[in-house]
Amino acid sequence: MSVRKRTWTNAKGESKEAWVVDYFDQGGKRRLKTFKRKKDADAYHAKSAVEISDGVHTADSQSKTVAEAATLWITACEARSLERSTIEAYRSHVEFHIKPFIGREKLSQLTAAKARAFEDALRLGEVPRSPAMIKKIIGSLGAVLADAQERGLVARNVARDLRCRRKQGVDRRAEKRQKGKLKVGLDIPTRQEIKAIVDALQGRWRPVILTTIFTGLRSSEVRGLRWADVDLKKAELHVRQRVDQYREFSAPKSESGERTIPLPPIIVNTLREWRLACPKGPHDLVFPTGCGTPENHANVINRGLIPAQIAAGVVVDGKAKYTGLHSLRHFYASWCINSKADGGLELSVKAAQARLGHSTIVMTLDTYGHLFPRGDDGSELAEAERSLLG
Secondary structure (H helix, E strand, C coil): CEEEEEEEECCCCCEEEEEEEEEECCCCCEEEEEECCHHHHHHHHHHHHHHHHHCCCCCHHHCCEHHHHHHHHHHHHHHCCCCHHHHHHHHHHHHHHHHHHHCCCEHHHCCHHHHHHHHHHHHHCCCCCCHHHHHHHHHHHHHHHHHHHHCCCCCCCHHHHHHHHHHCCCCHHHHHHHHCCCCECCCECCHHHHHHHHHHCCCCHHHHHHHHHHHCCCHHHHHCCEHHHEECCCCEEEECCEECCCCCEECCCCHHHCEEEECCHHHHHHHHHHHHHCCCCCCCECCECCCCCECCHHHHHHHHHHHHHHHHCCEECCEECCCCCHHHHHHHHHHHHCCHHHCCCCCCHHHHHHHHCCCCHHHHHHHHHHHCCCCCCCHHHHHHHHHHHC
8 A cells, every 4th residue: 555646747738746545445456546635645545544454445436425325224214114204204304404415425535524514504504404403414414324334335424423522512501501491381381371271171172182281191192092091990091002193003112101191080080071972993092083093293283282272361472372282291290290289299200200201210300300399498508507607
């Protein structure tokens, strides 16, 4: 393996020079790579030597593009039978964000600097992407490169460098400051707002909204709930399946997502009445459409939650204050956490995690930890001061 200088005279009689890296790859095939500057040739020489030693070198002429690698990754995701909604999200990241910016880039020429430039382009382009969307796109790019690494198509996953930088706190602190903690009255309905919404609920949307409020089920879980999973005698329900945006059934997202949740009397009585009027269907759903098929997520919000808020006066500038079912899940979490003196259940962190179906207790604490009673009003400081200073 060597770096040598090449000189020649072109058709115009001008003297030209270049630097050539002459080497054999791990397969024993001779490769030539030409550079205008010696320092670039030396850098390529050093990098290639390490990659060949590790058996992961790919010559630029043989390298696939990012777009080609992304196509291979999507095909692999389909072969692993991932959820349809997950694959569609990945495909959207590839088609509308990754390919337009760096799709033609050779994997062997993709550097950390280029990955960072891609991230900047997403944030500062003509159509700026949100921080949350950028995080998802970079995550998908990292998955594309990881898949390419396993196939021996690229030696380094440059997207991983961006993720490591976030894990070290470079961007995470700014993201946390921007996002902030969930706030009661802003992200989480107050007790007075929930009482007003409950009083305003009526018709076929009353059972589903009430159940969401007092069980904290995710939208996919409440829409996939079956009568076979509801035990009104024991006053509890079991989360055993969910239904996605394409109305396809699947198991809960994680092992902890499969759980048992106790039901308060208002839900038991409401579901007893609703069972008599509930449309029948092949899936035995508790909250189906009029035809017995899985209900659409948007319908529950637009025809159930939003009208109930408007009727209850829970509005901002005449519009419903809370636009997603997850706000009701947030309320349930706060209800579980609050002390009994404040009308809550006063559950432990572990019990709250189990009710919410979080995969880890860290997730519960990261999301709702600031809502738990502190049990610390600073009164012990005065006593400690007296003890210290006499």
